Amino acid sequence: MRRARRRRNALIGVMLSAVVIGTAQPTVASAAAERGPRPAAAPQSSVHGVEEAIARSLASSLSHSAWRAQVRSAALRTDEVDLQALTDHAANPAGARLRSSASGANRQVAGLKGLPSSIGSLLRIRLGAPSMRARLSADVTPWVAVADSDDHDRVITAYDSLGRRHSVDATHVPEFPLYVVDIDAAKAHRAGLRVLSKALAANGLSAPQAGRANAAAAAGWWATKVTAVEVNDDQEPWFKGAAEMFSLVTGFGQDGKARVDSVDMPYLDYDGKVYYPNQILVNWSNYKYNLADVVMMEDDDGTNYKSLAQALTTALLTITDQGTYIPLVNAVLAAMPDSWFTDDPDYVESWYTLSRNSSGRLYGAAGNGWMTVEPYFVEQF
Template sequence: MRPRSLRLAVFALGLAATTLIASAATPAQADPAHAPRGTDAAPAGVGPVFSATDRLAREVAGALADPATRDRVASAVTAGPVDLLTAGFGARADRTARSLNQAVLAAKGLPETTGSVLRLRLGHDGMAGALARSERPLVAAASTDDTTTGVVAYDSAGGRVVLDPIRLPARPVLVVEVDVRKAMDRGLAQVRQELVARGLTPVRSTVTAQAGYWATKVNAIRLNDDKEPWIKGAAEIFNVVGGFGLDGKPTVNIVEMPYLDNDGTIYYPNQLLVHFNNYKYNLADVVMWEDDGDTNYRDLAKALITALLTVVDYGTYTPLVNAIIDAMPASWWTDDPDYVDSWYTLSTGSSGRLNGAAANGWMDVAPYWVQQL
């Protein structure tokens, strides 16, 4: 699932539309369209991460020409995602996987110590039966383009097949992708470190006059259904929660929502989103982002630092949402990470259903008193 990117014009017009309710549907099945061999047209989503995963998809498809390798991989991937650096596809494919993993780490601004971030998974749970019947799978890279009109897959003979991005293909498909959960955990930890180094993340207050403090708790949350391609996996959602620290400097916390996998689904996390003991004013903003694989965390940290250092405390609260969004590279509005939605000026008294400013989701929130031990 990927909540569709919204344009900056939404904010320029100041729109506050109501939440669109839609239910996710199981994709219909479709037969693939075979592209001419030797076609060099680049598939959609041609950023550095997709270029690497697409190349690796071709290598993996070629390795599956060997029946023993194909049977072993089919059995493994049916049980769950497979680490592509340890899967054992043969000397050539293994060398390519190691090289491309390094390229992906560099493209995402991650250190080499992160290890493997490339994996292979089944395109849809419903394809397991076909693999069990020894049907030959296609191999495709997970696109990072929201508006892709075709999923490019490869067969073991070197053929290139274009699949419908909405209707589930009749033939089983294995997907080469970034392990976004692992990459995001490491990447956001790196972002937090850089924000701390610049004094832009508040130090937790350990003592309060009231022996506790107010927080905003998310009781329920839902993002809209946007009919995303079947090849995309679960979303990885994180929030940039911004306000003014006790020293008057703009400051942010990164809050992850690892449970928020699918749009069109209501989740009940009971998660604390804003901790008001860290803020000078009784207000904070939330900007929600989603990462499907292309996020460069080094660039994210730089963008946040740039945005926050331009905001001045004039003695009254200044919303940080626009500053954060405006600082993001223009390419992030057509590629990862996707802007999902934002919530302005949450306070200690915020309660009930709050629609996002971009009308792409809502949260049910309530004040929560955090008792000091």
């Protein structure tokens, strides 16, 4: 996650289980075969490219001892340092010169992720690993790297103060300390879900339901609650951090149109750890049928929420209610670029035909994890 933002700041593997209710459970492989052509991946002038440019500039600026000391002090004081705030308070010209670059880079990152410019600063720097704290002495000039979006790379690139590139083993923590340029994934993720929810609602894909749903809400409503969840250990690189996960719950709304509800899962940080969230996953009063699908995703640096909303809208508005439940997972997967299924960690897992009565441990269709669910009635007071 960043395959546990361990699969971006570290991404993903995740979960779904086949709950076979009168129909055969499709596999991820068969679903992929049926998807057909998907949107092309975004051009590689991406968030990673912006981060890399800032990493080179920051590395060069560290040749100035006073500025290097200020960065060192900030990095030892907190886990993640706001780069814009740091340059705004730079006591040395070397840091001050980074100010406009950091400001421009923040605007670029926001645009590339489909976020409003009002979100402000997103770029962060941090030590590559906790063990580096003891090695970050005043006489050391650290290298600067970027948290690579490809979790399968065996090396990452770091820059020194002379602008030279160095290949660093991604599988073992190096002896030499280095900083990692990253984004504030939690901040970007929260803003992104607001963009996604607003866009889906504007297109009638997650608007409040009228009629039967409102009548049911007068007494309460049935939900599916996640009581435990675990994602498999994907042996994340040392430089990754915690994941930012969310799920898309899809089905047919009370109006017979395809519906998507985004569910934030901010606790789901790392692979190989069981979480006990007791979180509502599905509000069944929003859906016409007693079945829904779930697609789990992770926010990585390249996730563009505006593009995701547009892709989902294009794919789902063409699907009409045929009087019986139709799984929508394939339509959601078909809307995603190829890169989201390969190196990038955006896509995690899928559950088909989750029902209101589903309970117990459900294993993912891709075999990447499991979750335990139970029916839960939410009373109206």
